[in-house]
Amino acid sequence: MTVTPTALLCESLREPLGLDTRQPRLSWVLKADRRRVRQTAYELLVAATEADLTPENALWSTGRVPSRQSVYVRYEGPPLASRGRYFWRVRVWDETGGVSNWSAPSFWEMGLLNPEDWQARWVEPQQEPVTPEPSINFFAAMEVKPRTLDETRTLPEKLHACPRLRRTFEVPGLVRRARLYATAHGLYTLELNGRQVGDRELTPENTSYPQYLMYQTYDVTGQVQVGQNALGVTLADGWYAGRTSAAGDSLNFGDRLAVLFQLEIELEDGTRVTVISDENMRSSVGGPLVYSDLFIGERCDARREMPGWSAPGFDDSGWNPVTLADHGYGNLVAQYGEPVRAVQALPAVQVLTTPAGETVVDFGQVIAGRMRMTVRGPTGTEVFLQHGEVLDEHGNFFQNISWRNKDQTDVYVLRGGGEETYEPTFTFHGFRYVKVTGYPGEVRPEDFTAVVLASDLPPAGTFETSDPRLNRLQANIVWSQRGNFLSIPTDCPQRERTGWTGDIQAFAPTAVFNMGVKAFLTRWLRNVQREQLPDGQIPNFVPTTPSMADPFNAPSSAGWGDACIIVPWVLYREYADEGVLAESYPTMQRWLAYIERQAANGLPEGMTPEQLTPAERERQRYLWNTGFHFGDWLIPSIPNPVEGALATRELVATCFYAYSAGLLARVARVLGKTEDAERYAELNRRVRRAFTEEYLSADGRLKAHFQGIYVLALHLGMIPEESRPGVLGQLLGLIEANGDRLDTGFASVPFLLDVLCDHGRADVAYRLLFQTECPSWLYEVERGATTIWETWRAITPDGKVQPVSYNHYAFGCVGDWMYRRLGGLWRLEPGYRHFAVRPDFGCGLTWVRTRHETVYGTAAVFWTRKSDGLTLEVTVPAGTTATVHLPGPAGNVRLDGAPLELGEGVSGVATRDDEVQVTIGSGTYTFTATLMGPRKVDLTM
Numbered sequence: 001m002t003v004t005p006t007a008l009l010c011e012s013l014r015e016p017l018g019l020d021t022r023q024p025r026l027s028w029v030l031k032a033d034r035r036r037v038r039q040t041a042y043e044l045l046v047a048a049t050e051a052d053l054t055p056e057n058a059l060w061s062t063g064r065v066p067s068r069q070s071v072y073v074r075y076e077g078p079p080l081a082s083r084g085r086y087f088w089r090v091r092v093w094d095e096t097g098g099v100s101n102w103s104a105p106s107f108w109e110m111g112l113l114n115p116e117d118w119q120a121r122w123v124e125p126q127q128e129p130v131t132p133e134p135s136i137n138f139f140a141a142m143e144v145k146p147r148t149l150d151e152t153r154t155l156p157e158k159l160h161a162c163p164r165l166r167r168t169f170e171v172p173g174l175v176r177r178a179r180l181y182a183t184a185h186g187l188y189t190l191e192l193n194g195r196q197v198g199d200r201e202l203t204p205e206n207t208s209y210p211q212y213l214m215y216q217t218y219d220v221t222g223q224v225q226v227g228q229n230a231l232g233v234t235l236a237d238g239w240y241a242g243r244t245s246a247a248g249d250s251l252n253f254g255d256r257l258a259v260l261f262q263l264e265i266e267l268e269d270g271t272r273v274t275v276i277s278d279e280n281m282r283s284s285v286g287g288p289l290v291y292s293d294l295f296i297g298e299r300c301d302a303r304r305e306m307p308g309w310s311a312p313g314f315d316d317s318g319w320n321p322v323t324l325a326d327h328g329y330g331n332l333v334a335q336y337g338e339p340v341r342a343v344q345a346l347p348a349v350q351v352l353t354t355p356a357g358e359t360v361v362d363f364g365q366v367i368a369g370r371m372r373m374t375v376r377g378p379t380g381t382e383v384f385l386q387h388g389e390v391l392d393e394h395g396n397f398f399q400n401i402s403w404r405n406k407d408q409t410d411v412y413v414l415r416g417g418g419e420e421t422y423e424p425t426f427t428f429h430g431f432r433y434v435k436v437t438g439y440p441g442e443v444r445p446e447d448f449t450a451v452v453l454a455s456d457l458p459p460a461g462t463f464e465t466s467d468p469r470l471n472r473l474q475a476n477i478v479w480s481q482r483g484n485f486l487s488i489p490t491d492c493p494q495r496e497r498t499g500w501t502g503d504i505q506a507f508a509p510t511a512v513f514n515m516g517v518k519a520f521l522t523r524w525l526r527n528v529q530r531e532q533l534p535d536g537q538i539p540n541f542v543p544t545t546p547s548m549a550d551p552f553n554a555p556s557s558a559g560w561g562d563a564c565i566i567v568p569w570v571l572y573r574e575y576a577d578e579g580v581l582a583e584s585y586p587t588m589q590r591w592l593a594y595i596e597r598q599a600a601n602g603l604p605e606g607m608t609p610e611q612l613t614p615a616e617r618e619r620q621r622y623l624w625n626t627g628f629h630f631g632d633w634l635i636p637s638i639p640n641p642v643e644g645a646l647a648t649r650e651l652v653a654t655c656f657y658a659y660s661a662g663l664l665a666r667v668a669r670v671l672g673k674t675e676d677a678e679r680y681a682e683l684n685r686r687v688r689r690a691f692t693e694e695y696l697s698a699d700g701r702l703k704a705h706f707q708g709i710y711v712l713a714l715h716l717g718m719i720p721e722e723s724r725p726g727v728l729g730q731l732l733g734l735i736e737a738n739g740d741r742l743d744t745g746f747a748s749v750p751f752l753l754d755v756l757c758d759h760g761r762a763d764v765a766y767r768l769l770f771q772t773e774c775p776s777w778l779y780e781v782e783r784g785a786t787t788i789w790e791t792w793r794a795i796t797p798d799g800k801v802q803p804v805s806y807n808h809y810a811f812g813c814v815g816d817w818m819y820r821r822l823g824g825l826w827r828l829e830p831g832y833r834h835f836a837v838r839p840d841f842g843c844g845l846t847w848v849r850t851r852h853e854t855v856y857g858t859a860a861v862f863w864t865r866k867s868d869g870l871t872l873e874v875t876v877p878a879g880t881t882a883t884v885h886l887p888g889p890a891g892n893v894r895l896d897g898a899p900l901e902l903g904e905g906v907s908g909v910a911t912r913d914d915e916v917q918v919t920i921g922s923g924t925y926t927f928t929a930t931l932m933g934p935r936k937v938d939l940t941m
Helices: 138-142 468-484 501-514 518-531 563-575 578-601 614-620 641-670 674-695 707-715 721-737 749-758 762-769 777-782 810-822
Strands: 003-010 017-019 025-032 039-047 085-094 106-110 122-124 164-171 175-185 187-192 213-219 227-236 258-267 272-276 282-284 289-293 297-301 323-325 332-334 340-347 350-353 359-375 382-388 409-413 420-422 429-437 448-455 461-465 825-827 834-837 847-854 857-866 869-876 881-887 893-895 906-912 915-920 923-929
Touching: 003 085, 003 106, 017 213, 025 085, 025 857, 164 258, 164 272, 175 187, 175 227, 227 258, 227 289, 340 359, 359 382, 359 409, 359 468, 448 468, 461 468, 461 501, 461 810, 468 501, 468 777, 468 810, 501 518, 501 563, 501 749, 501 810, 518 563, 518 578, 563 578, 563 641, 578 641, 578 674, 614 674, 641 674, 641 707, 707 721, 707 749, 721 762, 749 762, 749 810, 762 810, 810 825, 810 847, 869 881, 881 923, 893 915, 915 923
Parallel strands: 017 106, 213 332, 297 409, 834 881
Antiparallel strands: 003 025, 039 085, 085 106, 122 258, 122 323, 164 227, 164 282, 175 213, 175 258, 187 227, 258 272, 289 297, 340 448, 350 359, 359 420, 359 429, 359 448, 382 409, 382 429, 461 847, 825 834, 847 857, 857 869, 869 923, 881 915, 893 923, 906 915
């Protein structure tokens, strides 16, 4: 038998620790060394010990189940217990009737499933009084200038020290197993017997705290010792109490830091010892972290360090008692998804002396993270570390984000007496450059390292081409995703760092190709579900902070709130998990119901029902033309983005109304809700018809004459077939008048190149892709960008450097188009159960290599083009099929050097128009073909 089940996952995670899904779902990937392999049946075993993984002793055995299902097989055995570790394995039968060997065992471990499992108490340490930031609005925050270094020295008066807590406990015997469950109000780190617990960063991460606070589970079996033990906790403000979002307000969720932990120890003799956070703890604010704020930065005074503070034997008699708090356990959930970790370390590339005389360390790459510094000098020496993403037009250090409380400045005060290493703990920054002030001695590159922080997501895709500029663009896309997929999908890692819904709905199709984001985005969607307002609105960013809940007198916006429908749909298409749709379905329905009410009950400003004919009044019911919306945000030809929003909001809102109604109809069909599907499909038709009647002129011109509006109208089916040529002509005219340069914003740019290709104008799409003048993707590349910019004109053609974000993934959504049109991977069924291989061989490139990890295994395409023909290598995962599109006729195509009809693994050959379509099963294939010239790229999805 050459088929083996591998890559075992539980709830899309590898051996998760601390799961609170009571009926977890199990998945595996088939590995095979021959073609056209299919699973026809499986058998699963689940047991309480690895030794019991036999049909006779298993807790749950499925027996032989005739099925091709290899993803999301739900556990249906006896109820799972809190804390229980469960082992499992699987074997499969293939299309020949042969049975595989059992897979290697895997496991998952449950967390604390019930409130009564918690014995720990919420504990608040002694902490200094906190003064909230005065509330200012979004626009006032933009006008605040950065602090001088002298002003930075006064921050300890405004901020407060990071408290430490500790407790000791006795362990009377050898330890078999130990688990530590912990969370906090604020950020926390744990130390057990003088050693750090785990490698997670910024725990408990960023969530909708009042409704959704995650706790983490740690295996500390190797750290608990016989006899005396000590557990230490350090707390910081974090997202809970620190300065967050655009306005830089503080105390968004509370003004008191707190910790909750429960250490459960099982001894070799079966005795159980439980150590909890309670009144027996002691606390102090005397540690080295004078303050640590996510946005402002951190001040560490190494002279204040307390050696051994988290180890047994430390004298804490001078520490203070703690206070018990009654915060309850109702909002606690086990962390689902990969944690934030230090995922990479980048050495400094060079140390610059700028024209202004500044000393600046350059890491060569914009990142989200922090800097590690090695230093030697006199005690009390202050070293200031200011972070920025770009230099200004003169080559001087530039603090590109200067809003209130966006200092991004760390301060280290030397202990003295030898070599010291400093790396911040409770902050991170968006940066490439670090301005160093006060460093004793020579500033050398080897003494500085950039530490990249990100949610530790598995890589899922690679894309390479014969054009180095496109390769740099792809690298920029991935770096921006890495820098902004940090606990939640953020807009940027320096200014707002918030989960703007419009950004992720635009970028999600690209994100799922690059990284394994299923758990990450599913967790974020659970926050969306909890943050939905009673009237159905979806906040513009999630998690929402009270200070920024309504920045434009509009809690939600078209194209932003629609993320509650679009993102689950993208996840379903990528991962073939109907559960994602089912979980979000009520949220989707409430959002669309809100839109329906807004459209049906509202009229544009200055319009009254008496002014309208009955037909016009009926049409108005399906137009979302009231309230503020972001529209096609950040159109490059409109310098003021709010003006662009006002000019496009009405048509963008109605387009997304139709889009969400149509998507929800498709979701309902997948979930078997036929009546819902029919109603939403009819709503979609009525909205599209109203749009055409209200906004479309006979010559194809739309009321808002912008590239993005035509793109949305064409892509979302707003235009009747007979009117599409005229509308396309308007779009082409705008592109030509703009010098073959794009003029699209957040809402429309994801669809721009597809619209052109789908309507037979791939030539225009490629002119836009390969454009190097501003605005364009390659303009950024040629300007030295290492991430995607927030605005197309962040650095203007005359070299002026703008004070904006230089790490914003939204416009990187072109990646999705490149992976399909250039790379050739087209998902036709959810999860790539069936996919098309159809690169555009006439795109101007000589080779493209694309590889993607699907839920069924690796799908890959590598094509090369020479003057006399092309070679196409295709890999199809076991259990899936693909249709390969090649230039015809069939006689020009060979498989593995032989005629197609003799090819092993081929299940069908068809010739249509000027191409041959070859359907193949799993395996790796090499096709060769003679090229007959360029062809139209018209595949739609």
